[in-house]
Amino acid sequence: MGYLTDGITIVDDQGFHGGRVVSVRAEHADKVIQCYVSGALVAWSKPSQGAVEFILTESLPSDLLLLVAVEPSDAERNYWSDAMSADLARANRICVQTPQLALAHMPGDVWNVYADDQLMHTQAFFPGGRGVGGYGMGYGGAYGFDAACARGYGANFGRGEYGFDCEMLTWTSEPMPPGVYTIAVQAVSACGNESPVSTSDVTITGYARPASELTVDSYDPADGRLEFSYTKSEDIN
Numbered sequence: 249m250g251y252l253t254d255g256i257t258i259v260d261d262q263g264f265h266g267g268r269v270v271s272v273r274a275e276h277a278d279k280v281i282q283c284y285v286s287g288a289l290v291a292w293s294k295p296s297q298g299a300v301e302f303i304l305t306e307s308l309p310s311d312l313l314l315l316v317a318v319e320p321s322d323a324e325r326n327y328w329s330d331a332m333s334a335d336l337a338r339a340n341r342i343c344v345q346t347p348q349l350a351l352a353h354m355p356g357d358v359w360n361v362y363a364d365d366q367l368m369h370t371q372a373f374f375p376g377g378r379g380v381g382g383y384g385m386g387y388g389g390a391y392g393f394d395a396a397c398a399r400g401y402g403a404n405f406g407r408g409e410y411g412f413d414c415e416m417l418t419w420t421s422e423p424m425p426p427g428v429y430t431i432a433v434q435a436v437s438a439c440g441n442e443s444p445v446s447t448s449d450v451t452i453t454g455y456a457r458p459a460s461e462l463t464v465d466s467y468d469p470a471d472g473r474l475e476f477s478y479t480k481s482e483d484i485n
Contacts, residue, residue, distance in 0.1 A: 251327045252276065252317040257369070258341070258420035267305040272315060273298055279317035284328050286311045292323045340424055340452045345416040346433055348373055356438025361419045363429050369419040373435070426452050426483050 255275035262269050274281050274295045282292045283302045290307075293300045307313070316331050344361050353373040361369040429450050435443040461479040468474075 250318070251282075251322075251331055252279070253315070253331060254422060256281065256315045256317060257422065258313075258315070260418050261343075261420065267303070268307050270302045270304060270313070272300045272302070274300055274317060276317040280320050280323045282316050282318055282323065282327070284314040284316070284326075284331075287328050289324070289326045289328065292318075294320065340426070342421040342424065342429060342431060342450050342452070344369075344419045344431055344433060346435075348417055350374075353435060354437065358436050359417050360434045360436060362432040362434075363421065365430070365432075368421065371417055371419070373417065424452055428452075 257273045258270060259273050260269075260271040270283070272281060275298070277295060277298065280292050280294050281300045283290055283304070285304060285307045290304060291302050293302070314328065314331060316327055318325065318327065342363070346359055355374045355377040357373045359369075359371045359373055360367060429452065430447060431450050432445050432447045434445045459478045459481050463477050465475045465477055466473075
């Protein structure tokens with residue numbers, strides 16, 4: 249019994265007229281990933297090749313989303329109260345996005361995301377050449393990178409090079425405590441060429457984490473004097 253909140257990463261969260269679709273990567277191959285929406289356990293699924301997708305038909309953008317990993321035998325058990333009592337102050341996440349542009353990147357290029365100089369996420373721009381599109385499907389033999397099965401004029405018009413509504417590479421962090429984080433993004437080609445690093449400082453604000461480890465050190469029944477100690481919040485100086 250028990251639950252885990254680490255090792256679970258939201259890689260995409262897309263809204264549609266009936267709700268939202270949340271795509272998740274999970275490191276827990278032997279666990280079940282539960283999905284809570286504002287306190288309600290609405291879905292659970294076992295990862296397939298490290299991936300899980302939840303279609304949430306009644307979720308609003310303002311709802312609080314919580315993902316936890318549990319044993320398969322506990323899939324229907326609601327851990328919301330236990331998990332949120334520990335993680336409520338860590339419910340803030342950082343979302344980073346970069347446009348998937350065929351004229352700017354080639355198959356084999358990868359996208360790296362860093363937080364405070366630590367590599368957090370690596371993703372191919374066009375894994376296996378998938379998603380690279382040109383003017384049409386095989387138009388003129390090959391316009392751009394549109395091989396026989398690539399998306400072309402009918403699927404990609406108005407995206408990327410034709411506008412700003414291209415698909416986005418997305419990384420969403422795990423819940424993080426209040427603080428200032430330096431986020432850096434860099435593209436690296438298949439030949440090892442590195443793009444300039446794009447950086448931005450992201451500030452997470454919220455309620456301070458509570459004090460912990462409250463311990464009664466002594467009690468004098470004669471005068472009612474009670475002495476105790478605790479570990480102060482990391483977010484309060």
